[in-house]
Amino acid sequence: MKLKVCGMKFTENIEAIASLQPDYLGFIFYDKSARFISSEIPNLPKTIKKVGVFVNASEETVVTTVLEHNLQAVQLHGKESVDYCKSIKKQLPDIEIIKVFSVKDEFNFDVLAPFESVCDFFLFDTKGKLPGGNGYTFNWNILENYPSTKPYFLSGGLGISELENISEFSKSKASKYCYAIDVNSKFETQPGLKDFELVKQFKQQFAVNTIQHTMSYNINDKGYYGEFGGAYIPEMLYPNVEELRQNYLKIMAEPSFQEEFNQLLKDYVGRPSPLYFAKRLSEKYNTKIYLKREDLNHTGAHKINNTVGQILMAKRLGKKRIIAETGAGQHGVATATVCALMGLECIVYMGEIDIARQAPNVARMKMLGATVIPALSGSRTLKDATNEAIRDWINNPVNTHYIIGSVVGPHPYPDMVARFQSVVSQEIEWQLQEKEGRTKPDHVIACVGGGSNAAGAFYQYLDETDVNLIAVEAAGLGVNSGESAATSALGKEGIIHGSKTLLMQTDDGQITEPYSISAGLDYPGVGPMHANLFATGRAEFISITDDEAMNAGMELCKLEGIIPAIESSHALAVFKDRKFKPEDVIVLNLSGRGDKDLQNYIDYFKI
Amino acid sequence: MNRINKKLQEDKKLLSIYFTAGYPSLNDTVSIIEDLEKNGVDMIEIGLPFSDPLADGPTIQKSSSQALKNGMTTAKLFEQLKDIRKTVSIPLVIMGYFNPMLQYGVDAFCKKCQEIGIDGLIIPDLPVNEYKAHYKETFEKYGLINVFLITPQTSNERIAFIDNMSNGFIYMVSSASVTGSQSGFGDEQTEYFKRISDMNLNTPQIIGFGINNAETFKQATTYTKGAIIGSAFIKYITENGIDNLGAFTSKIKS
Numbered sequence: 004m005k006l007k008v009c010g011m012k013f014t015e016n017i018e019a020i021a022s023l024q025p026d027y028l029g030f031i032f033y034d035k036s037a038r039f040i041s042s043e044i045p046n047l048p049k050t051i052k053k054v055g056v057f058v059n060a061s062e063e064t065v066v067t068t069v070l071e072h073n074l075q076a077v078q079l080h081g082k083e084s085v086d087y088c089k090s091i092k093k094q095l096p097d098i099e100i101i102k103v104f105s106v107k108d109e110f111n112f113d114v115l116a117p118f119e120s121v122c123d124f125f126l127f128d129t130k131g132k133l134p135g136g137n138g139y140t141f142n143w144n145i146l147e148n149y150p151s152t153k154p155y156f157l158s159g160g161l162g163i164s165e166l167e168n169i170s171e172f173s174k175s176k177a178s179k180y181c182y183a184i185d186v187n188s189k190f191e192t193q194p195g196l197k198d199f200e201l202v203k204q205f206k207q208q209f210a211v212n213t214i215q216h217t218m219s220y221n222i223n224d225k226g227y228y229g230e231f232g233g234a235y236i237p238e239m240l241y242p243n244v245e246e247l248r249q250n251y252l253k254i255m256a257e258p259s260f261q262e263e264f265n266q267l268l269k270d271y272v273g274r275p276s277p278l279y280f281a282k283r284l285s286e287k288y289n290t291k292i293y294l295k296r297e298d299l300n301h302t303g304a305h306k307i308n309n310t311v312g313q314i315l316m317a318k319r320l321g322k323k324r325i326i327a328e329t330g331a332g333q334h335g336v337a338t339a340t341v342c343a344l345m346g347l348e349c350i351v352y353m354g355e356i357d358i359a360r361q362a363p364n365v366a367r368m369k370m371l372g373a374t375v376i377p378a379l380s381g382s383r384t385l386k387d388a389t390n391e392a393i394r395d396w397i398n399n400p401v402n403t404h405y406i407i408g409s410v411v412g413p414h415p416y417p418d419m420v421a422r423f424q425s426v427v428s429q430e431i432e433w434q435l436q437e438k439e440g441r442t443k444p445d446h447v448i449a450c451v452g453g454g455s456n457a458a459g460a461f462y463q464y465l466d467e468t469d470v471n472l473i474a475v476e477a478a479g480l481g482v483n484s485g486e487s488a489a490t491s492a493l494g495k496e497g498i499i500h501g502s503k504t505l506l507m508q509t510d511d512g513q514i515t516e517p518y519s520i521s522a523g524l525d526y527p528g529v530g531p532m533h534a535n536l537f538a539t540g541r542a543e544f545i546s547i548t549d550d551e552a553m554n555a556g557m558e559l560c561k562l563e564g565i566i567p568a569i570e571s572s573h574a575l576a577v578f579k580d581r582k583f584k585p586e587d588v589i590v591l592n593l594s595g596r597g598d599k600d601l602q603n604y605i606d607y608f609k610i
Numbered sequence: 611m612n613r614i615n616k617k618l619q620e621d622k623k624l625l626s627i628y629f630t631a632g633y634p635s636l637n638d639t640v641s642i643i644e645d646l647e648k649n650g651v652d653m654i655e656i657g658l659p660f661s662d663p664l665a666d667g668p669t670i671q672k673s674s675s676q677a678l679k680n681g682m683t684t685a686k687l688f689e690q691l692k693d694i695r696k697t698v699s700i701p702l703v704i705m706g707y708f709n710p711m712l713q714y715g716v717d718a719f720c721k722k723c724q725e726i727g728i729d730g731l732i733i734p735d736l737p738v739n740e741y742k743a744h745y746k747e748t749f750e751k752y753g754l755i756n757v758f759l760i761t762p763q764t765s766n767e768r769i770a771f772i773d774n775m776s777n778g779f780i781y782m783v784s785s786a787s788v789t790g791s792q793s794g795f796g797d798e799q800t801e802y803f804k805r806i807s808d809m810n811l812n813t814p815q816i817i818g819f820g821i822n823n824a825e826t827f828k829q830a831t832t833y834t835k836g837a838i839i840g841s842a843f844i845k846y847i848t849e850n851g852i853d854n855l856g857a858f859t860s861k862i863k864s
Contacts, residue, residue, distance in 0.1 A: 235708060237665040237734040238759035239783060241768070380671050381661065393664050400763050400786045498709045498735065499662070511683040512713030513661040 004173065005183035006206060007156060009056065010038035012195025014045050019199045021047045023206055024433065024442075026183065029078065032068050033058040033134070037194035038187075044072050050442055054078050054101065058134050062087065066094050076101060078126060080134045088121040099123040101156060105130035106141045112150050119153060124182060129159030138188045140165060146177035154182035162189025163201065166208050166256070174224060184209065208256045220465040220541055222421075222532070226414030227503075229539060231531035234413035236501045239397040243405075244501075246320065248415045254319050255312075255422065267311045268426060271344070272301050274308075276427075278434035278590070283562040290583040293444070294565070294593045295431055297456065304568065304595030305424060305456045306337035310406055312423030314341040317404035324348045324403045328392040330357055330385035331522030332364025333595065334408030339373035349373040352391040354384035357522065364599060382516045385526055389500050409453025410530035413501030417458075417530050424459025431590055432463055439588055446583065448473040449592040450574040452488070452524035454533040456594035461542070471543060473581075474533055475574045477519035478546035488517035489546040490529040491537045499528040505537065520549040520603065521569040523595070551576040553607050556597065568595030569603060613701040613729045614755050614778045617652055618814050624836030625827070625862060626816060627843050628655040628705060630673040631690070632682025638852055639690045640697075645852070647700050649859040655732060655838065658687060658706030665734045667790035669841040673848070684714045688722050695727035703757065705732040716745055720752040730755035730778050738775055757781050762802045769809065776813040782806060782834060784820045790841025795820065795829045803833040824864050 009029030011017045021028065028047065031038045032055050044053060052075040055068055059081030069077060076099035077091065088100055102122040104114070107130040115125060127146070131137030139160040149155075161169070161184060172178050186205070190197045226232050226248075234244055254260055268274040277296045285292045297305040310327075317325060325347050329335030335351040342349035351368055355377040358365055368375050381387040396405045410417040410424075432442040447464060449457035451474045464470040479487040487493060494505035499514060506528040507515045519525045529537075536542035547555075556572030559565050567575060571594045583589060597604065604610065617624065627646050631639045643654055659674035659682050666674070687704075694702065704723065711719045711733065723731070731754055736745070738758055749756050755778035760769055763786060772780060784799055799820075806815060814835040821830050822842035830837040839862065846858045 233740065234737060235735045235740065236737065238737075238764065239665060239761050239786065239788075241737070242761075242763040242765070380668070381675065386662065390662055390664055394667070394788045397665065398787050398791065400761075495713070497712060498707075500664075501735070508709070508713065510713065511685075512710035513678060514709070515661075 004181060004209075006209060007054065007183050007185045008190070008197060008202060009054070009185055009187040010191075010195055011197070012038050012040050014042060016196055017047075018045055020197050020202055021051055023199075023203055024048070024436075025051060025206065027052045027054050027076065029054040029056055029185070029187075030072070031056045032060065032064075033080070048436060049440070050436070052076050052099070056080055059083065062090055062094070065091055069095055069098060075099060079103060085117045085121055088118060092121055101126050103128055106145060108142055108145075110145050112148060115151055115153070119151065122153070124154055124156055125151070126156040126158055126185060143168075143172050143177060146181075147175070149177065149180060152180060154180050156183045156185045157181050158185035160189060161186045163205055166205070169209065204258055204261070207261060208258075220536065220539070222414075222418045226418070228417075228531045228535035230496070231502070231504050231534040231538070232414055232417060233503050234501055235498045235503060236413045237397070239400070240393070240413070240501075243396060243400050244413050247419075250320065251316065251415050251419050254316055260315060260319065263315055264312055267315075268308065272307050272311060273299060274426065275430045275434070276300055278431060278438065280438065281563050284559065284578075287562060288578045288583065289585050291586070291588050292578075293435070293438070293588070293590045294563075295427060295460065295590055297427065297592060297594050298565070298567065298571070298596035302333070302337050302340055303598060304333050304337070305427065305459060305592070306334045306408060307340065308426055308459065309408065309420050309423045309455060310334070310337040310341045313404070313406045313419070314345050314347070316419075317347070317406070318345060320404060322402060322404035324350070324399065325406055326350045326352065326392050326395050326403055327406045327408060328352045328385065328388040329408065330354070330388065330525060331599065332357070332361040332368065333523060333599065335373070335375070336364055336367045336371070338406050338408070339368040339371035342373065343371045350395065351375050352378050352388040352395070354378045354382070354388045356383045357385065357388070361522065384516070385522075386514065386516070393500065409455040409526075410458045410532055411453040411500055411502060411504075411526075411528060417502065417532055420455055421458040421462055421532060424455050425462035427456070427459035427592060428461065428463035431460070435588070435590070441588070443467055443470050444590045445587040446471045446473055446589045447592070448475065448574050448577055448589060450475045450477075450524060450570050450594060451529060451533055452477070452521075452526045452570065453528070454530035456592050458530060458532055460590070460592035461536075465541075468541070472536065472541065473543045473545060473577060474536065475577055476544060476546050477521055477524035477552070477573055478548045479518040479520070481548055482546050486518040487546075488519040488524050488526065490517070490527065491544045492546055494527075494529065502528070502531050504528050504531045504534040521552065521573065523568070523570040524573065545577055545581060547573040547576040551579065553604070555579065556604070557608065565593070566597035567593055568597050569600045571595055612753060612755055612778070613699075614653070614703070617701050618779060618835060623831040624652040624816065625650070625859070626653040626655060626836055626838040627651050628657055628838055628840035629843055629847070630657040630659055630670060630677050631687050632659060632677030632680045633673040633844070634676070634847060634852065636677075636680040636682060636686075637690065639687065640694060642847075642852055642855070643694060643698055643702070645855045646859070647698050649856045650863065651700065651859060652836065653701045653703065655703045655705040655840070656687070656691075658684060658704055658710060660707040660710060663707060665788055667788040667841060669790040669844050673844045684710050684719070688726060691726045691728075701729045702727065703730040703732055704728055708733050708736045717748050720748050720754055723754055724752035728754070730757055732757045732781060734759060738772055742775060759783050760806070762786060762798075766809070769806070769811070773811040773813050778813070779835065780811065780813045780815045781838070782815045782817045784817050784830065787819060789819055791820075793820070793822070795826060800829070803830070807833040824862055827862050
């Protein structure tokens with residue numbers, strides 16, 4: 004759902020609220036209103052539509068005001084007739100016309116029909132003494148009988164305290180055609196002056212509360228992305244997972260949670276991470292490439308975004324003991340780090356073979372106070388470490404929280420982790436706005452193992468279908484070599500670690516071992532969000548071999564002075580064969596730095 | 611009437627044994643089943659091995675990976691069991707994880723079970739809601755009883771729901787743990803057994819996890835209809851082979 008902030012009056016305040024990127028800003032051109040705007044409207048980003056609000060004004064006034072202030076929409080709050088609307092539309096064919104109707108306990112929807120063809124939107128406001136700005140809500144259940152398919156704005160007394168109701172409403176049938184939420188007086192310190200922090204908080208939580216119901220490529224309320232997802236877990240895990248499912252959205256929406264999370268991302272992780280225009284790389288491939296520098300985060304990768312979120316979640320759930328799985332050790336280190344930060348016990352399961360391969364990260368975890376337990380079962384790698392962590396959780400159902408490191412596992416994990424990682428694309432939006440004057444790139448590229456960095460980079464664009472999403476998988480020695488981790492190419496629908504998704508398995512349904520030079524992409528499954536992006540064709544999937552990735556990693560070192568993680572090098576390798584237009588704007592999520600992979604680079608290039 | 615329901619009506623405490631099909635050797639399946647019946651076992655859970663058995667401890671994990679190495683598959687198991695009803699009359703249940711069944715095809719899997727004379731299924735990672743929404747009709751079409759688990763953490767409300775969804779018995783997991791990790795029951799478990807018993811559920815309960823000798827069998831069946839032994843039996847055949855299963859069962863029943 005879109006957000007409109009109405010009744011803007013003061014220049015500085017207009018600029019401040021505009022920086023929060025609402026979809027619409029409303030200006031009242033009705034001189035009897037306390038919010039009547041008498042000054043000029045400052046220059047605003049093109050992504051924000053300026054709406055002029057009028058009450059029974061003459062057609063001439065409306066037309067000249069629209070032209071004078073370069074408005075993109077008019078909102079008609081009086082007794083304007085069908086013919087009046089028709090005439091405005093004729094004179095200003097590119098302007099959106101929003102016709103307002105006031106509602107109390109009942110409403111005769113028959114009055115809408117004649118306006119259908121002459122308006123772009125309806126707006127439903129509370130009936131009160133004044134034309135708008137009465138400050139209380141109407142009975143939204145009335146909208147269950149909405150007979151039209153015309154998108155509408157919901158207005159009237161909406162404030163922070165209505166967030167939960169809005170969330171409920173957005174799940175209901177009545178909200179099917181609700182296009183936007185319109186807010187005004189509940190955010191004011193005086194008429195026309197909006198409280199920046201309050202609007203900011205509302206906008207963030209509004210997104211959290213309503214996003215899942217409006218994004219078709221995002222998760223649905225049953226925990227599925229299309230056919231994929233769900234919670235295929237033994238009954239022993241049900242109470243733990245159910246506790247999390249019932250609480251995660253509620254906790255994430257708490258202002259104190261948001262505040263603590265954002266503070267830690269800023270001061271501890273070092274966010275926002277830069278969006279860097281890679282000039283020489285762009286010249287080489289004759290296109291415009293921006294790198295989202297997740298490699299500059301504390302602990303060296305995007306993983307920490309999720310562990311910070313989950314440790315705060317665990318604290319609020321009253322958990323005293325943290326468990327995690329890790330493959331290469333990056334998620335283990337990120338988990339050990341936040342456990343040290345919060346003084347919680349930390350146990351990391353790691354395959355016995357990986358422990359031998361990743362000695363520096365094992366040492367890091369131990370220095371941070373974690374206990375590293377070798378997974379001795381099965382193939383003794385990431386998949387088995389995950390099994391062991393799940394078994395630990397079965398054995399310790401009350402006091403323990405399991406911090407899963409990717410967008411995998413039973414619902415709500417894939418969604419929760421994606422939300423914590425979505426900070427990546429939230430930042431890309433405003434950073435790209437600053438650099439390119441647009442929030443949407445043409446392409447977003449990210450590597451996919453389980454898929455958490457890709458989920459974060461794609462999140463804001465899942466339903467913006469004019470943004471091409473490119474997911475890059477590890478082909479290992481080649482997709483058909485038998486030594487590969489290209490799940491979309493080789494996987495079939497099945498169940499792994501509690502989730503229905505694509506996974507690599509035998510015809511008999513036994514899960515097989517993947518291979519990639521990159522330990523972070525070496526997972527036999529893929530998160531259900533990505534399985535759905537693949538199955539629906541929403542994202543483009545590309546497989547990259549070890550050799551291609553290593554060479555692309557080395558190229559970035561030479562061209563940009565950045566040593567990337569081998570996972571991210573897979574994403575970089577896309578440019579070799581996949582051609583882009585010179586004017587394309589591409590954002591590549593540089594998910595991690597290459598320090599941990601130094602030995603691999605040394606061995607591979609015989610440095 | 612399904613053999614499971616008939617068995618549950620008998621006036622005795624039931625001893626049920628789990629073993630992993632294809633372990634210790636690929637072709638031991640039929641002989642283990644026949645011997646267990648001869649030694650007075652009331653019901654058998656035939657374990658369909660899986661590469662990633664999340665709810666199992668090391669004993670069953672190892673037997674599963676060995677069985678897979680031996681060459682056990684879903685098709686192979688059905689092949690081994692095709693004439694089982696010529697020699698065995700006690701209830702037989704297949705216990706396994708959902709993914710191999712999904713790959714075989716749930717309908718084809720259930721159909722095959724009916725042909726062979728399998729009476730029910732225990733699928734720990736197929737949650738009751740998914741079952742209800744997608745698979746219940748298929749199971750019922752082929753006359754299969756689906757068995758759900760409850761644990762000490764399961765809420766009363768959910769137990770009531772599971773009771774309502776069950777048509778055979780409820781698999782009562784004795785404690786918060788994976789298989790094979792308990793030794794003896796304490797007060798906490800006894801209280802849990804009593805609490806469930808006092809709920810007077812419509813569906814009889816059989817306890818599993820942590821039963822490994824006569825004492826724990828007796829404790830478990832004081833409040834319930836029967837008990838299932840898995841890891842302890844696997845350990846026994848690992849150490850003693852499969853030639854004298856009576857030595858194991860007689861110890862439990864003594």
